[in-house]
Each structure stands twice: as C-alpha cells, then as structure tokens.
Amino acid sequence: MAAKYVYFFGGEKTEGNAGLRNLLGEKGANLAEMVNLGIQVPSGFTISTEACDFYQKNKGKFPTKLWDEILINLKNLEEITGKKFGDKENPLLISVRSGSRSYIPIAESTVLNLGLNDEISKQLSNASNESFSLDCYSRLISMFGYSVLNVERKVFESLIEKKKKKVGKASTQNFSPDNYQVLIDRFKVAIKKNSEREFPQDPLKQLKMAIEAVFNSWDSESSKNYRHIKGIPDEWGIAVNVQAMVFGNLGENSGRGFAFSRNPESGEKKICGEFWSNCQTASLATDIPNSVAVSSLKETLPDIYLAITEVCQKLERRYQDVASIEFMVEENQLYTLQTEAAQRTPVSAIKIAFDMVQEGLVGKQNALMRIPTDQLDTVFHPMVDLKSKPTVLAKGLGASPGAASGKVVFCPQKAQELAEKKEKAILVRTETSPEDIRGMEFAQGILTMRGGKTSHSTVFAKAMGKPCVSSCSSLKIDEKKKQCHIGGVRIKELEEITLDGSSGNIFKGTIKTVQPKLSAAFTYIMKWADELRELKVRANVDTPHDALVARDFGAQGIGLCRTERMFFQANRILYVRAMILASDQKVREEALKNLLPIQRSDFTQIFRAMDGLPVNIRLLDLPLHEFLPTKPLAIKNLSKELNIPLKTLQSKIDSLKEANPMLGHRGCRLGITYPEIYQMQARAIFEAACKLVKKGGKVFPEIMIPLVGHVNEFRIARELLDQVAEEVIQKNGVKLKYKVGAMIELPRAALTADEISRDADFLSFGTNDLTQTLYGLCRDDAWSFMAEYLKKGIFLADPFSTMDRKGLGALIEIAVQKGKSSNQNIQLGACGEHSGDPDSIDFFCQLGLDYVSCSPFQVPASRLAAAQAAIGDIPSSIGISN
C-alpha cells in the first residue's frame, strides 16, 4: 500500500482524531476531533508530519504522489464547499497553516486567502463587496510575502502605516477600494524589490509554495537551534493544514475572536474572551482594530454566543479541561479555527479543578493534574492591583512572590528604625549578605542589584515570605548621597516604592495591593492531594514564628533549620563575634557559654511549635568571617565592645578572609577545627529536647552535618554529637530518639554516599550548593552571565531552580543508589530550592525519597506536586500535561 500523507476533515469524510497528534500536529488532530464532535470548522485537510520528514530527508522533494493526494483532497474540498480553487466566478479561497506536535514558537506560519490573484480578486470585487475582496487580496500578498518569500514583516507594516496617515484613516477597515488597490500595488513592488521574485498569480503555485514554506521553516537555522536545545528530534517534522477560508471581514455580523470556557483569571464558569468585529486577521502590528468582550455577543450576536457556549461545553466534556478556542464568524455562522488547553492563574486553576469535580466532569486525580503548581505560592501573598495602571520604574527578577510597598532604605539599621516608628521599609541593596538578615526581617520587601533565584537574599526572603526582586541591573545605589536610580529614575532615601516579587516589577510610590482569597476549594484540593501522595513535605524554617506558619501550610516537619540566622539576631551577634575572635579555646568556650542558653531557648520554641513532628537542625555552616563587620566604623565599635586592640582585630578579620569563601573554611570544617561550636549547639538541642520530653512533649530531633565531603568528617562530627547526646540524655533521665545525618551538598559526598550511609541515619540533598559545585557556579555571581545563557538557550532553565536531570539528577541518583546499597533504612530527603519545583519533586518521587523540604509558603504547592507525581500521566489532556 502506498504511504498516505493527506488526511481530510469536514463533510462526510474525517480521517483524523485527537489521538493522531504526532502525525497531524496538535492543530490538525484537534481540527479532526472537533469535526468528530460535530463542531463546525472550515473543512480542509492536513498534510502529515511524515511528508515533511520525507521532504527534509530528500533535499526538498515531495514524496511521489503527494501532490496527487493534495489535488484529490482539494477536489473533495471543492465539492463540499461548492466552490472551485482558481475559478474566477466562484473561487475557493484557502488558508495554509503550519501545525507542530507541540508549541514551537519559531515555526508558526499562516497564509490566508490563497487562491486569489489579480484577475480573481477583480472578478470577486465585481461580484461582491469590492473592499472585502481587495482587503483579502492585500492580506494574501503581505502574508505570502513574509511567510513564503521571507520579506520582512515591517516592510508591509510601514507601507500600511504610510497609507493610513496619507488617507487619514485609523484602520484599514475604513479603507476605500482605491486605498486597498494602492496598497496591493505597493506590496507587490516591495516583494519584487526585497525578494527578487514576483507574487505568483497561479493559485496552485501559491499553494505549493506555501506548503514548501512550512516544510522549509522546519529546516531554518533558528528552528533547528531551538529543536537542538529542546532535544526535539528532526524526525518529528511539521504538518500543514489547508482549509477553506471563512471570512470575518464580511460586515457587522462577521468577525474573529477567541474564547475560554471558564474565566482563566478567576476560574468562574462563564464564557469569556475577545471579539473583533468585521475583521479577518491581526497579523500585522499596524492593522489591529479595537475589540469587544465576547460576552457582549450575547446582545449583538446571540446565536453566535450560544454556539460558542455549546462548542466550549463539547470541548470541556471531550478533553476534560478548560477549553480555549479561536473562532471566525462569517455572516452569523460560527467556525472554530482551533482549540488548545487554556492557560490559567493559580487561583482559577484551583477553582476550576474543584468545580469540575463537583460537576462530575472529571475525577479528583484528573482535576489535580490540571493545576499548575509552579506559581501556586503566589496565592498566599498580596498582589499589585494592576487596574490602577501603576508606573513601572524597572523590571528585575521576580525572586520571592508577593507585593510590598514602603520607604526606600539602604541599610538594615534604617529598616529597623522605621519599623520601630511603625513605618514600612523596602531594603535596597547591591546584594544582601548574612549581616543583612536583621534588616530583612524589619523590611517589607527587598530589592537587589545582583543575585539570582537562589542567592542569599532570595532564599531568606522566601523563607520569611517577603517579596524580593533581585538581579535588577538598572538599579544603581549611591549610599553616600542616600539615593539610588531605578531604571534611570532617581529615588531618594525614604521615597516610597512598591515591589511585585512575582513579576519582578518595581513601581514608583505606594500601589494598591489585593489579597487573594483562599477559597474552600483550596482546602479540598489539598485534602485530595494529601490522600494521594506518598512523598512527605517538610519546610525550611529558621524561627519559631516561621515554624508555626509552616505547620499551618501543612508541613510535616522541618527539613532544614539553619542555625546561622539565629546567630545574627541583635542580642547574640556580639557573643558570636567574641567566639570567632577568641584568642584561644578557653576564651571561645566562655563566649559559647553565653550562646548556649540563647540557642537552647530557640530550639525549645521550635520543638514546641513542631510537637510530634521531626525537626531537622543543620549545625553552623557559614564561614566565620561572614559574621564579622566589614565597615571601618563597625570594626572600631567592635574593638571597644570586645576590648580587643583595633590592629589585632583588623588583622584577625583579614586573616579570616578567603578568596572563595564558598569553597572555604565552612560547614563541618568549622565544626571539626573548632569542635566546641558544634558541642555547644548539640548541647542546646539536646537540653531543649529533654526539657520538652520531660513535660510530655513529642520531640524528634534530627541533626544535620553540613558540607560533608569525606566520610571521616562525618564520623568525627557524629562522634562529637553522640557524646554530648549521651551525656545530656543520661543526666535528664529521659528517653529520646534522635537522628544524625549528612547534608549531601558536595559532589564527592554524593559519589561516596555508600561510605557515609554506613554511619548516618539520613542523607539530605542540599541541591543549592550541590548545583554550585556541580556547575562550578556561584549562585550569587552567576546571574551576570546566566541571563545571557538562558536567552541563548545554552541553559534551558536556571539550574538553581529547575532540576537539571542530566547533571544534578544523575548525581543524586548515584547517591541514592549508593546510599541505599550500604544502608537499606537510610532516610532520604531534599532541602534545597529544588524542593519547591514540581519537576524536581516528580524526580525525587521516582527516586523514592522520603521527603522534600521547601520554604513554608511553597509547602502547599509541593504537596500538590507530590500528588501529581504519584498520579503520573493522565491521558486526554489537550496539551497541559506536556
């Protein structure tokens, strides 16, 4: 049997369906399916992706008989429409559209009104509306010009613009036939000039060239690069959809539009969308008329409104999802041009999923799969009310969601001052450092010049649930003059700005914000998710307050409690500094004695907040010099406070400096060279735990040793802790079970996880640092060139926020396998930023991890993502499950 390359749809003979997406492309498969559902589409046929593949592999030759197949199908189309392609009296006009398997931005092309030429358009003008005919012809020529003959789009746009100015008309809709004729002539001249080819008058030649243009688009440099980067095989090819034209430009009862079956912003079950009356296409920027809401059709074209509603219902039922359609209205007849899954906001996604289950339209699993989790945390934060159309000063990286307004301050102290006066502050910094944590707590939001999605400011802002915009390259700070420039606008200290940490926008002044309301639907959705998932979700929490927040969001414990943050608080930083600067072990132990009750009280509160749930505490990780002041005045003050000569102090601070602190004396390296630090921390943990146990509390402490690179480091640190534990537990005479494990954040730890697991109770993947060393990429510096890397597609995603399966994934897989090989019962968790990323959660589920730990506000999204990972693939989605 000869290969079949062309599939008809419409009339009696529809050969495709939604299942044939690989063969017919998404558009073609959905067109066929709509015909099957009884939805009116302009009839036509799809040339399969296999034809494209043949064409690519045979130096631009059509498969034998392809053209014959096309002609047969064209004939069929003529019969159905009662029109004839190339005929002067009753011409069939057609559209040619590309259609790939899934959305490929570079390869989308459309040519409308094929079949017209000078002669036919003239005849058509005589027979019908002259303006309509010439409008169509002019659109054909321009679209053919840029889609097939590669003339730049702006050539046509500028010709339209000139003509509109000259005749004083706002839109081509009001053009006279003469105006159109002038445009047509100018378009033809422009094509000749720019492509050295003539616009072809032979309709069949037009058709062949348009099909070839689609095939060729698959082979263009940009398209090949895109596929290469996305890992899309060349064989996929692209399909071509040829359809009878329908016309939205035949008067007031015609037009084009798009519609959603439910409101994609609110989720409300009500058709919405936009409609352009008497309009065929909006492909040129200079040629877009005003639109009206689709809902207004209820009044103006009630039949059409009804028809749209019916189409939407049919599609929802068939695809079990919100539908989005493009349509054309030709003299009060609705034609659906294409359908795809609707994008939706987190709020709407939750409502839609819940409603659809209530309506009996989908099952719970199916509903859960339809909720995108990546922006879900935004629903817990206030959002900028864009209805007020605020002035955007600049755009940075939306690093921690939510909106906040306040007075600009450039240092943490000032933020605290304002907070004491009950005023709101936005902390503006080049980049935050651990020293700034205090100020961050007093500020409403943080704006930084540098940093990426996992830099210091971001991680802490997320943990605190505060909005943060980072990587704002147009931010210039002049601390001396107490002012900054944002996007070229000078902003003085105490001037007000507003940050949108979701979009990254920075606004002048205080902008109204709205707080999304959490519906009952949300509670149900989360309940369903919890029933389905196996992966536990914990939170990264550093303070008793955040612990309570996390618990509210459904966290099943703390997966990462960073003890550094506690060290920076006002009443303790001096002791910390005294400890660091101690001239010998005795002095250091003295300083640590002062810290002990403070840390014990921290842990007591956190354990109490998480009663009954595990609390994983990471011992001190930061390089010591990060706790020391850097500015001359601060150093002078410290010298007085600690009674250390200024010169000695300065030289000590200098001696602690490192060329690359990220690769320096930090993590368990500190705990091993200064064992008294970890001993103090262990004592604080166990004393706090024993105290609560005595009062009947349920405490499950887990102690995490950071930056382990060699099993010997782990062993030495664990021995230290076990000794303290034994002593404290015995002294208190209680029963207390605890775990000691390693944070796996160095490639060597991952590669030797079998050795470490022999002595460890758990491994927790610190994916932020693991990514840093895996890529040799500092998360604070990387953004300088990573922006370009992402733009060029060298990295498909920021590896700090999206799981890079080939690198990070492969390494974690090795570690999991090695870890389990030597200790079947090893508890496995992940606590880096990836723990809030749905794709990573899916991966962690596959690997059989016990839990992920993310920032408190991300806990619901992670719970949902874990459920989605457990459910796996649900078929018959229009596109969202891709």
Added chain:
Amino acid sequence: MAAKYVYFFGGEKTEGNAGLRNLLGEKGANLAEMVNLGIQVPSGFTISTEACDFYQKNKGKFPTKLWDEILINLKNLEEITGKKFGDKENPLLISVRSGSRSYIPIAESTVLNLGLNDEISKQLSNASNESFSLDCYSRLISMFGYSVLNVERKVFESLIEKKKKKVGKASTQNFSPDNYQVLIDRFKVAIKKNSEREFPQDPLKQLKMAIEAVFNSWDSESSKNYRHIKGIPDEWGIAVNVQAMVFGNLGENSGRGFAFSRNPESGEKKICGEFWSNCQTASLATDIPNSVAVSSLKETLPDIYLAITEVCQKLERRYQDVASIEFMVEENQLYTLQTEAAQRTPVSAIKIAFDMVQEGLVGKQNALMRIPTDQLDTVFHPMVDLKSKPTVLAKGLGASPGAASGKVVFCPQKAQELAEKKEKAILVRTETSPEDIRGMEFAQGILTMRGGKTSHSTVFAKAMGKPCVSSCSSLKIDEKKKQCHIGGVRIKELEEITLDGSSGNIFKGTIKTVQPKLSAAFTYIMKWADELRELKVRANVDTPHDALVARDFGAQGIGLCRTERMFFQANRILYVRAMILASDQKVREEALKNLLPIQRSDFTQIFRAMDGLPVNIRLLDLPLHEFLPTKPLAIKNLSKELNIPLKTLQSKIDSLKEANPMLGHRGCRLGITYPEIYQMQARAIFEAACKLVKKGGKVFPEIMIPLVGHVNEFRIARELLDQVAEEVIQKNGVKLKYKVGAMIELPRAALTADEISRDADFLSFGTNDLTQTLYGLCRDDAWSFMAEYLKKGIFLADPFSTMDRKGLGALIEIAVQKGKSSNQNIQLGACGEHSGDPDSIDFFCQLGLDYVSCSPFQVPASRLAAAQAAIGDIPSSIGISN
C-alpha cells in the same frame, strides 16, 4: 587438624619463608627467609597474626593450645641454644617483638632480655660480667615497664638522667654494678607507683604478659584510628616474634648496628651504616652512646665486616633489591636481627637500578620498579648543601623543588628592578595572584604565607621550574615597613635568604647549593622506561622557552598551554586591560586587534619548538577582573593610560568583582559572552599554524575549551573556532588538521561526558579544578584547615596532589566510560597536578587514558611512573612495592 599458630625458625626446623608475610608479619617472614638463606639470626619462633585475630575476637583469650604450642617451641629453642628459660645457672634470655604485615608506626614494640629476674640476674652476675648482667636486667625492667605496663618512657629516661648526673658519667655504659643496682631499684619503684603493679619475677609470666601486650597494642585507640584511616582491616592482626637474646653489650667485640648493601644517598655499591660498640639497645633517649661508621669495622672487626658484606649480598640476590639490615655482634659473632627494603634518594635509586641491571642482578622491569618516582624531579634542581649546617628560619610547605638564594623583595616590580641589575631576588608574598606572574619570572624563588600544593604560586613556580615554599604560617609581611618576620626573625627588604623548595626550609643568608649530576644511568633508565610504557607524557607549558625545556625532558607534546600567562607580560597587559574595559564590542575588537599579532607570535614560537608534536592550547580561562589592577595608584595610572575617567574605571573594576571568582564568569563562559576573545585566539593559533605548515613544519594544534559544564557551551564555542579555522586555512590554502576538545574540570562535565564527546575530539581532565568543585575546596584557601585535616588523618593525603580514587577517581571513571560510549575514538588526557603523581598515573593507565601532561621538570618522573604502571606488580620485593 588443630590450627597451627606458632612457626619456628633457626636450627633444623624453619617453618616460615618470605611468602608468609600475611601470616607471620614482615619481620617474622623475613627472619625465617634469612634462616633459609643460611644467614645467622637469633633462633626463635613467630606467633602468627591469626592468633592475634582470635585474641581480639574472643575478648583477650588465647586460642586453646596456643600456650602449649609456645611452650613446645620454647623447649625447642632451649635445645638449640643449650640454655633453659628461667634457669638460674644457664638461663635462656629472649626478646619479644611485634611484627605487622607492613609498617604501622603505632604498633611497634620490643622487650629484650625476658627471662631475667632478681635471682637469675644475681646468679648471672656472679657467673659472668656483673655490669653486663645488671645492664641487661635494668633494660628489661624499663622496656617491660613502658611496653607492657604502659608506664611513660620519660619516667625511666629521667631516672637515668638523674643517675648519670649524680655519678658524673656520660653514658650508662660506664656505670658500676652499684649504679645499675640503684637504677633497677628505682625502676621497680617507678613501675609500682605508675602502674600499681609489680614487675613480675616469673619468667613465663613475663613472656605471657609481653605477648598479650603486643596483641593489645593492636586494639589500642591510636592503632585502631590509624587502621581505620588507612583502611587496614582489623583481621590483619599483628604477629609476635620470640627470639633467643644475643648481646651487643659484652665488650669491645660486641655491639649493634645497621647497614645498607649500597649507599642510600649516592647509590655507590659499598656497605655503609652505623655501629654502636658494646651496646644492646638505644630505646631510651637518654641512653645513646656514640656510633662509628660500619666501614670502620673493616679495621676493628674485619670478620664481622666480611660477614655483613656476605649477608648483604645474599639478601640482594634473594630480594633483588638493596638490603637494609639491623644486626647484633655478640663476641665477634654476627646475628642479623631484621631486614627490609632500603629507602633511597632519587639519585641513588637511579644509580642502583642501573648498576643492578649491569650486574645481572635484576631485569630491567624489576629495576625500574625499584625507583621511587615521587621525588625524582628534585634531581634536576640545585639542592641546599646541608653540610654547611645553615640556620633554618622557618619551615613551610615544600611546594616546588630546588634551592634558590636572593634578596627579599615584596613586589614583582622590585624583582624586575633587581633582575635588570643582574641581582637575584626572592619574591615574598602573602599569596601570589596572576598579576604577580611577571615578578615570578624575574625572581629566583617564591615564598608565600598561604597556598597549598596546587595554589597559584605553586603551579606556576613548578611550571617555571623555580623553587617555591608556600603555606609558611610563621611568615608575617609588613609591606609598609618593607620588612617581614620569618619564624620570628625580622628580615628587611633586600636581606638575603635561601629557599629549599623540596623540604620547605627557609634559611637566613645565601647558602651554598649543589647541583646533582645527571648520570649516564639516568639516560638508560629513561630509555628502558620509554620502551615499556604505553601512556604518553606531555608537558604543561606556557612559553616557547619552557617548550624547549619540556622537549629536552622527553615530553611528547604539550598537554596544556595556558594562554593567561602570555597575557600578563609587560608589553601586552595594557591591551588586555583595554579589551576588558571596552565600553562596547567595537572598542573591544580594536583592543583585540592589537593582541592578535602578539599571540600569533607566541603560538608560532611554541609550534616551532614542538615541531612534529601535538600542542594543546587552552583558551582564556581566568575571570577578567584578575587582569585588572587592585591598588589605587595602579588604577590611577591605568585611568591615564587608557584615557578612561577614574570614576568610570573604578566602577567598572568594582562591577567585575565576584564573591567567589573561582565559581564565576570565567572559562568558556567568557568566550561565549565575549566571542571576540576566543575568535582572536583562534585566529592567532590558526594563522601561526598555517604559516609554519607553509614552511614545511609539522603542526598539530589542539584547542581546549575550558570550564565546560554543559554540552551547549562546548557546541557554541566549537562552532566559533571551526568558523575561524575554516576561513584561515582556506585563505592560506594549506592542509591542516586540528582537534577541538573540552577540558573536563567540572563534575557536571564529567557526568555528561557522553553528550560532550559526541562533538569533541578530545577530553582532557583538569584535575585541579575538578578536585576543587568535587570537594568544594578552593586550592588557595584550603591550606588553612587542610593542615589540620592531614594531621588528624581526616584526609590521608592532600587531594590536590594525590589521587583520591573514591571521589575524583570514581568521577573520572564515569567520565571515561561515558565519553567512550558515545565516541570510541575520543582522545583522553589529563593535565592537572595529578599528572605528576605516580599513583594517579597508575590509575590513568588503568582507565586507558592516552596521555598525561605535567610540568616540564616532572616529565621524566611521569615517564618512569607510566612504565611502572605498565609493568604492574613485581613479586619478591621486601616492601617497596606496597
């Protein structure tokens, strides 16, 4: 059959041999073997390691019948010696010595003269020499005291010291019987006081306790820790050697000593060693008499000298290696106490190996295996002449071998000034940075406070063949006062010091140095090595001069040519800076145009020097800011030179600063964001290559792309280079083959080597940087805590200089396997510091790498190590092959 635990040696019944090392320990196996060879040893028996293992596993119980076996063997020993253990008239005295499989520093213990007690020693005093008898008894008590009863050694030492002072005698050799008796009494009191036990009078009890003490030593904390760290299984156990005593303290024709069959310093074939006349042991620091050279025995005890010569010859023939023996002379009778392989210097090792082949004693392969390669490069450098007994100021890390003297300077400019006056300089710095390379070239040697074996200063000093001492913590520099303190001694600028880059010693003043002479033997040894090895050895070379040096040392090409170093030279740094500071691409291209002819000339010279051999050039790797000045004055000058306003310049320099430059905008990230840099470098390479090809030269350029982390980076960079190559080669109309490959220096690159290999011609492992990210350890900072890590045994070796097989090795293995899986023909090399390390070379051979590339002076050692790796294990070495 019941287990056998005791093996006799001596007389008619020797049950062991050299092959039973695991069972009998090294000492016991060699004793048995010596008896088999007809060498006179004190007869005795060895209690096997299996007995020790049983004892460990059964809570300190002897295996059933072990004691019976011991008694039977003791009886046998009594028969052979004609003496009786515990007898008053004719007592058999015995020694008990531990003996492990291979050297374990903690577990060595010896007790001599067992079998004596108050009564027997009194009888013996009456029967023979009273002083001798009491000397022996006092030694037994002290040795039993510290080896068996765990009394501290210094307790006995101080008692001896006091007594010597009191009686006014320099050595116990001159003690009167009364003196000895007082000592014996005091020793007993001290034991009672310190151990709360009495010295046992029952000889059999003495024996049992001494054996148990050896077994217990295997289970001590320190011994367990050591084994744990070295990965020695508990089951190995330790053997016990019980031997009849022979006495070196019976007068002028008695004594003890050690001897080598050949001179371990020069390699000369002549017995050498030391001899202590009338002396039994030297185990207490306060009790060591003066020694004489063994050669003097030729005159004083000619029979003994002859006997020693014969023993040495027998052992050389049996073990095919230089022998080292310990011996005792008892009334003109030679007893060999133990033998092991002799340590040797690189110079002697070469001579010995060559001579032994010439003598027909060993084959070439065997000879090559006997040469330790790890210090071989020292033979190409001058050495400090220690005969002059110079004053050591301090000791740092011997980072690059050789000796150099010169005037202390604190900045590169001063080094250059002195060089222009033909004066010698030693550059003294906190740590060198790339800026200092110029100064390093003008200095004789480098001394730094920080840094480790692969820090910047070390790597470049090694490459230049200059001595370097780094990590000298007692170095304090005061640049303002133009002085420094070294080990507490103030040294002013222009004062002279001498560095020994092998030992790490720093001497005051200019010390005489000696230049080792390269013998003809060396040439032969290298020739034999080259015939045997498969792994190619290339050199890391950055300048034409070094290329010639490398070629002289037998390098088979350049494996790493770092283009950074070229950029720092005086006539080009300004252009480099202009390029970095360029405000746009055009200005940058202008600056690059100036650099092009300079780079082209560099490459032309290097290609010419390496005519016929491959030259692997790594494109620019450093972060840009390292090329910029840091000091205010230098910045001011640059501002004038480049005509950039000071403020603009300063802000540009600030903007290029990174928190962790090692993880920042460097390597191919630079080449991708500033493609014009790599384009210029590629043009320089290909123009230079084409020019030489036209003149008939044989050029094999290989271009290495640094810091690849993602295959897309490699692809983009390769495309850039291929385009330039095609253009230049076509323009020149020549044929030129070249390779483009990736430096694998990030864990992610190693994990995705299959992807990279598809497009790459070679992979080269940059093990320095790979170790940095694998461990999360900056090589410039690490030394601060790594010293402690090494001391505590957390790291067994500096991972930057010795291959860590479990971490780095595992990662490279993954990369090699993945790389070959997608490209069978991929060329594989290594170019980090590990390429000079014998164990790493062995590993690289196992993995099937094509070449290693090390610093020029290390090339011979690596050639030899590659041959040793190819040869594999040679049996019957006494210990060296361990």
